[in-house]
Amino acid sequence: MSRDRTTAMLLVAAAVLLATVPFAPQWLVFLLTLALAKGLVVLGLVVLMRTGLVSFGQGLYFGLGAYAAALLGARAGLLDAAAMILAGVVAAAAVAAVLGLLMARYRDIFFAMLSLALSMILYGLLVKSSALGSTDGFNLHAKSFAGIVLSGGTERRVFYAVAVVAAAAAAWGVHRYLASHYGRLATAIRDNELRVEYLGTSVFRVVYANYVVAAALAGLGGAFAALAVGHVDPETVYWTTSGEFVFIAVLGGTGNVAAPFLGAAIFEAVRTIGNQYAPNVWQMTLGIVMLLLILFLPSGLWSLVAKRVRT
């Protein structure tokens, strides 16, 4: 049963990552926390891609999640990590619930460009709003966990552990969703909307639901990223950030719910190493990685793992 295998694999992966919490060097803790945050956004993209949609504007919800979490902490003074993360998810899902009414009517390049346009509108608003720090954004201070405030290094480790648990739970939830009737229905919609309508169900409703789910996951990832970095700025909403998520989706592959996290970890590692050894050409490094990937591993890095698991 591939379903049980995925569940088991998620449990093992989460256990391995949790085991590294006390020992991993700080740079790795930070890198992996950020990778898990971005992996969550890409997990949402995978749900959309199953439905046949590619969003080049997922930064909209990533940024909304980041800003909502940061605002709750820095402006409302509520520094509880759980509350801030919840605020990120709710803000993203609420906006998606409205914009989804429009977006769920579009497909293909129209969906992709419209999602990009909406994200750039928010970018424009953030850049212009001096109350939110314009292009500089603003910092947020130490978060607390259930009322307990920890020292810097310990706090980052605990937060990393929280991210591992959240990512594993989200991946498992999406896995169960995609393995259910509704996951199959998403693929059916990608293949043939006409037939789905003629079978007596609403294509719009399924696309809408998946759009909101993807946005909620992006908001969750955005909140984690904001709390990990301790800073938010309009860059979170910018189209290059959205492009990064699509890049990671292609890098990891869309065949398994763990693939986005693998892709995000490799992406962050390439970026970190590239920045260190060849700071001015790291985009070129990414470009070359992408080219090689499309030529030799069109189903993403996950296909390397899948080959080993299946045999």
Next chain:
Amino acid sequence: MNPVLVASGVNKSFGAVIAAADLNIAIERESIVGLIGANGAGKTTFVNMVTGYLKPTTGSIRFDGHELTRLEPRRVTQLGVSRSFQIPQLFNSLSVRENLLVAVGIVAAAAHAWAHSDLTPARADGATDEMLERFGLGAYRDRPAGLLPEGVRKLLDVAMGLVTRPRVLLLDEPTSGVSADEKFAIMDLVMAAVRGADVTVLFVEHDMDVIARYAARVLAFADGRIIADGAPADVLRDPEVRRYVIGEADAHA
């Protein structure tokens, strides 16, 4: 007579092209009706209007007391009218079994919306295997629908239409693109599936042997009008039908 489907005064035009000109049709319950006519005569337009894909310019189409012309295809399906397509509409990346599972799943997940159905999510797997068995699709169950031979695609397309337990089933050229010896096999399976189940069948067909063998009544279309309506033997002998539909050059010589 107790008609299950009634079209009255139905007109449809696409710009200057008239696809339906004052159609008045009453279809009796549990009858098997063949629709014939040359390409462009208005057969598929009629099927599309009944199933909500096209709205008539004027006129009404009623199924069992429900006005269908204002409804979306999914509502028409839920009421108990379903169809197959001339070009099979399948989920090409899904296997044959998954295609049927999607269909069964939709019906089972929204049982409350349906006119009549005993499907529940718990029964989905069993119901899917029943359909595979009944339509002889077992040998292809794990093959992606996109890689099937045309005859099997046609069969799967018809099976998908039957999953929703329709009371009126419209088949758009169920035997086109299928080898001569498979034509009767497909129709036999359809007839076996609907027998005794209170299903009315309308099928668009170009093969007059299939019409003569399965239809109890034939409607002949030409230029959006019905030019003949009756038993197959009578309609197929009609000089206008022979000229416009069957295309005999010497029909009126």
